[in-house]
Amino acid sequence: MRSTRKLLQQGLDAYGLDRAKAEPLLTFAEMLLEKNQVMNLTAITDPTDVAQLHLLDCAAVLTLADLKGKTVVDVGTGAGFPGMPLQILEPSAKLTLLDSLNKRIGFLQEVCDALGLDHTRCVHGRAEEYARDHREKFDYATSRAVAALNVLCELALPMVKVGGAFLAMKSVDSDEELRQAKSAIAQLGGAVEDVRDYTIPGTDIRHRLVIIRKVKPTPPSFPRAFARIKKNPLI
């Protein structure tokens, strides 16, 4: 664990983030790997990989967007990515960690209790249903590894306030996916503001953050029920 701590501290230094946050991040990683023995939370089980491919990957978001004091919904957070590292690294943000699998949400509540993250909300629900009561309520939405961008935008953008943004973590090979989502993004009231590729510190792995600004309200007909989104994704 000592080498993982060092690697994490060096990664946080490289990003210009607070290296003291390596401790709560490691507590989260330990809880993740322990719970992963009895519950399917992550396929990544080597502590070094957890530090780089989960924690530092997600931390990159904070070098590209200022979440200080902002409300953020993490759509399909799973075992807490990117939402939990973002909450740990930016305590003034108010994260809602949303997932349709209740077991994962139960785990995330345990992490919040252990780390004293009192204002983080761990919510069991489907994004397209949660959006009905939380329409245009968040400054930001985030998401990683949940769905293709055209589908994902219908889940996330309705919850973002006009002037806010959806931060979609994607692979650097997502040019075609992005092109195919352009019309969907416009229909949902968004516009691609920036596409930023980054390297995870200590690796040569490059990932991407797509920043989609909410420029006008999402029409009330969205989001549709998931069966319809899946059957007829916006094109």
Ligand code: SAM
């Ligand atoms: N974001 C995490 C990560 O990067 O490790 C988890 C990714 S996992 C592949 C996808 C997660 O999205 C699952 O936990 C699943 O339950 C959740 N999910 C899929 N569709 C959803 C929806 N419509 N609303 C809420 N959660 C959803």
